[in-house]
Amino acid sequence: MSERKVRIAQLSCGPDYSGVQKEINDAASAVGAEIFYPDLTLHEIKQNYKSFGLDVKSGDLKLAIARAVALVKGAVDADAVFITTCFRCAEAAITRNELRNYIHENSDLPVVSYSFTERTTSGTLLTRMEALTTIARRKALLARQRQVGITMGIDSGSATTKAIIMQDNEIIGTGWRPTIDVVESANEVIALALEEAGIQKSDIEAVGTTGYGRYLIGDKINADLVQEELSVNSKGAVFLADCQTGSATVIDIGGMDNKAISVQDGIPGTFTMGGICAGASGRFLEMTAKRLGVDITELGPLAMKGMENTVPMNSYCIVFGTQSLVNALAEGHSKADVAAAACHSVAEQVFEQQLQEVDIKDPVIMVGGSSLIQGLVRAMGNLLQTEIVVPSHSQYIGAVGAALLSSGYVEQKKKEERDA
Amino acid sequence: MREDKLKEGIRDGPEYAGSITKYVFIESNHTTPNDLALHAYELAAPVMIKETCFGLQVTGDPDDVEAVITRIREVDPSHIFVKDRGFPPGDARRCRANMGGARPGYFGHEAEVAVLRYVSYGLQRMYHGDSISKSELEIIHPKERVELSDEHLLEIFNRDV
Amino acid sequence: MAKVFIYPTTSLILSDMVTRLGHIPLGSALSVRDRVQQGGVEGIDSPPLNMTPDDAKRGLKWAAVEVPAGIRGRMSLIGPLLAEAEAAIIMNDPLAFGCMGCARTNELTTFLLKDAGIPVLELNYPETEEEGFAFVMAIKEFLAGLAQKGDEEKPEVQHE
Numbered sequence: 001m002s003e004r005k006v007r008i009a010q011l012s013c014g015p016d017y018s019g020v021q022k023e024i025n026d027a028a029s030a031v032g033a034e035i036f037y038p039d040l041t042l043h044e045i046k047q048n049y050k051s052f053g054l055d056v057k058s059g060d061l062k063l064a065i066a067r068a069v070a071l072v073k074g075a076v077d078a079d080a081v082f083i084t085t086c087f088r089c090a091e092a093a094i095t096r097n098e099l100r101n102y103i104h105e106n107s108d109l110p111v112v113s114y115s116f117t118e119r120t121t122s123g124t125l126l127t128r129m130e131a132l133t134t135i136a137r138r139k140a141l142l143a144r145q146r147q148v149g150i151t152m153g154i155d156s157g158s159a160t161t162k163a164i165i166m167q168d169n170e171i172i173g174t175g176w177r178p179t180i181d182v183v184e185s186a187n188e189v190i191a192l193a194l195e196e197a198g199i200q201k202s203d204i205e206a207v208g209t210t211g212y213g214r215y216l217i218g219d220k221i222n223a224d225l226v227q228e229e230l231s232v233n234s235k236g237a238v239f240l241a242d243c244q245t246g247s248a249t250v251i252d253i254g255g256m257d258n259k260a261i262s263v264q265d266g267i268p269g270t271f272t273m274g275g276i277c278a279g280a281s282g283r284f285l286e287m288t289a290k291r292l293g294v295d296i297t298e299l300g301p302l303a304m305k306g307m308e309n310t311v312p313m314n315s316y317c318i319v320f321g322t323q324s325l326v327n328a329l330a331e332g333h334s335k336a337d338v339a340a341a342a343c344h345s346v347a348e349q350v351f352e353q354q355l356q357e358v359d360i361k362d363p364v365i366m367v368g369g370s371s372l373i374q375g376l377v378r379a380m381g382n383l384l385q386t387e388i389v390v391p392s393h394s395q396y397i398g399a400v401g402a403a404l405l406s407s408g409y410v411e412q413k414k415k416e417e418r419d420a
Numbered sequence: 421m422r423e424d425k426l427k428e429g430i431r432d433g434p435e436y437a438g439s440i441t442k443y444v445f446i447e448s449n450h451t452t453p454n455d456l457a458l459h460a461y462e463l464a465a466p467v468m469i470k471e472t473c474f475g476l477q478v479t480g481d482p483d484d485v486e487a488v489i490t491r492i493r494e495v496d497p498s499h500i501f502v503k504d505r506g507f508p509p510g511d512a513r514r515c516r517a518n519m520g521g522a523r524p525g526y527f528g529h530e531a532e533v534a535v536l537r538y539v540s541y542g543l544q545r546m547y548h549g550d551s552i553s554k555s556e557l558e559i560i561h562p563k564e565r566v567e568l569s570d571e572h573l574l575e576i577f578n579r580d581v
Numbered sequence: 582m583a584k585v586f587i588y589p590t591t592s593l594i595l596s597d598m599v600t601r602l603g604h605i606p607l608g609s610a611l612s613v614r615d616r617v618q619q620g621g622v623e624g625i626d627s628p629p630l631n632m633t634p635d636d637a638k639r640g641l642k643w644a645a646v647e648v649p650a651g652i653r654g655r656m657s658l659i660g661p662l663l664a665e666a667e668a669a670i671i672m673n674d675p676l677a678f679g680c681m682g683c684a685r686t687n688e689l690t691t692f693l694l695k696d697a698g699i700p701v702l703e704l705n706y707p708e709t710e711e712e713g714f715a716f717v718m719a720i721k722e723f724l725a726g727l728a729q730k731g732d733e734e735k736p737e738v739q740h741e
Contacts, residue, residue: 014651036520506613538713
């Protein structure tokens with residue numbers, strides 16, 4: 001049975017003139033959604049724009065503002081909102097941020113914003129669109145707060161593959177391996193998790209996959225749930241941090257991209273996902289550890305002993321970041337100071353480039369493998385002026401979320417078996 | 421045949437490479453889009469005519485469209501306004517039914533239509549042969565704020581004080 | 582008959598006035614028509630305007646690479662018209678969208694027009710009947726001036 005299309009209202013300036021509107025349409029269509037433009041009269045445009053109060057010169061931004069007001073008022077029906085404007089336009093960036101906050105604060109509509117260049121492809125937009133449609137379509141699924149039965153979650157990330165087995169709301173098995181061959185690494189972590197749990201594969205009642213390799217793995221092991229990492233990680237984070245109701249912010253500095261998600265009652269509201277340059281990723285910290293001759297697990301404690309402000313390091317680019325690192329060591333700075341500076345540099349890039357786009361509300365939960373690097377968590381806490389929460393098993397966040405969400409299928413399957 | 425295609429109704433823009441489309445707007449209480457369409461049909465030109473809420477859209481070969489437009493303009497010269505359109509009518513890429521909302525250009529037209537009556541008034545007087553004085557003409561030019569020179573300011577000050 | 586760039590490039594009023602008074606209006610509809618129709622000719626399918634990332638690259642002729650893609654894309658529609666323009670009529674503070682929806686593109690367009698050394702007429706939108714009359718007559722005088730200028734220049738052109 002085909003599901004009803006999710007209707008995503010587009011508020012934008014410029015995508016049709018940059019050759020990327022088709023990419024947006026294609027990404028939406030790939031996840032069972034359709035883009036539409038809220039219809040207003042000229043009078044409504046003038047009235048709504050004026051009532052919002054942000055003075056912009058561009059007509060298309062005025063139109064975007066007016067349409068946002070109509071969505072919040074409920075004058076136009078939509079399931080989700082996609083705000084998109086040109087990368088590097090200041091007027092549009094201000095409008096985009098204000099509209100995103102406005103919609104997030106004044107409606108239940110999931111909203112995502114994105115600044116495009118002419119190089120933006122539907123592939124880049126896919127995960128964002130998938131998250132938008134999931135939130136709109138599967139609110140009941142995402143509302144699940146308790147894991148039931150025996151379920152497994154697999155997170156096939158760009159750097160590592162993780163598996164988690166849960167039984168009756170408790171983690172009973174874990175597996176973690178670097179991602180080499182996507183399927184083989186998944187098989188390895190599944191074997192590790194099964195061994196730790198002391199159960200057979202046939203005991204598992206439902207499986208969920210997430211991460212870059214989710215489709216491939218999901219297909220190979222016949223997963224019940226194949227889900228992008230934005231909604232899965234949000235769910236895993238609030239579950240592990242035990243804050244399933246109210247607001248929270250989830251930060252995941254990954255190997256290839258970073259996610260910052262503003263969560264309300266376990267459901268993502270606004271989120272950003274970026275990964276243009278590696279100087280702002282976990283990859284840079286891996287390189288730093290290698291250059292300092294320490295294991296990645298030792299980098300955190302080492303950074304905690306150092307003083308970040310003695311070493312100048314602040315680059316979005318991994319090549320320039322590495323240059324600073326090499327220079328600092330050549331100048332005789334201690335390994336501890338360099339480690340601290342590297343952590344601060346990554347935290348600062350994420351803070352400057354991404355966290356401005358989401359509404360930061362306590363508790364701030366850091367997840368993913370990089371959350372185990374204490375120096376990075378401290379640097380982020382300092383920048384955000386808050387105590388960051390790192391829950392247990394935070395490196396398994398996606399796998400936990402997938403195991404939790406897939407348990408929604410356990411009861412469904414049992415019912416189907418009974419009916420059969 | 422091009423003519424047959426036009427009659428079939430335009431759904432696929434690219435098939436009409438070489439054709440042009442013009443919008444015809446009427447700013448009048450006396451003339452309806454239907455009146456204009458009837459005049460246009462009198463010419464029996466091989467064009468497609470689509471009536472809309474604001475007037476007509478005329479699509480076809482450039483010469484045919486121009487001939488029809490010239491005829492239509494004669495109906496009420498001061499109250500009929502014509503403009504090129506990039507898309508053929510009903511093009512799925514720009515159709516309100518597919519986009520959920522009006523194309524952006526629609527709002528721009530709506531904004532200009534609000535002042536058409538003043539332009540119509542001006543056109544009537546122009547066709548009537550009225551002349552205009554320089555000072556009357558000035559009112560439509562954007563006024564720049566001229567900063568007073570120190571000397572001029574002093575002069576005003578001395579005079580008034 | 583002069584080619585007159587109209588601003589707003591989407592203006593119904595200016596497109597009509599220029600045509601009505603015997604000249605050729607250069608507006609964005611002409612460029613959009615090229616894009617929309619090229620789908621059938623070149624097999625391009627990039628709705629709604631059939632503009633592709635290549636258009637933003639073509640826009641580099643008028644704006645540097647650090648300028649947002651939407652501006653460069655719009656300039657790829659407007660720029661070729663600027664090159665053709667023999668005169669321009671600019672209306673102040675239009676409320677317009679789409680091709681005219683970006684203020685930065687509009688600022689660049691009006692600058693390039695003023696910089697081109699062609700005759701430019703700047704006007705307000707009429708808001709009264711008197712202003713409507715002045716509006717029509719100002720355009721009439723401006724276009725008549727172009728025709729005269731064109732006639733004066735013609736022998737020289739032929740001479741060359």
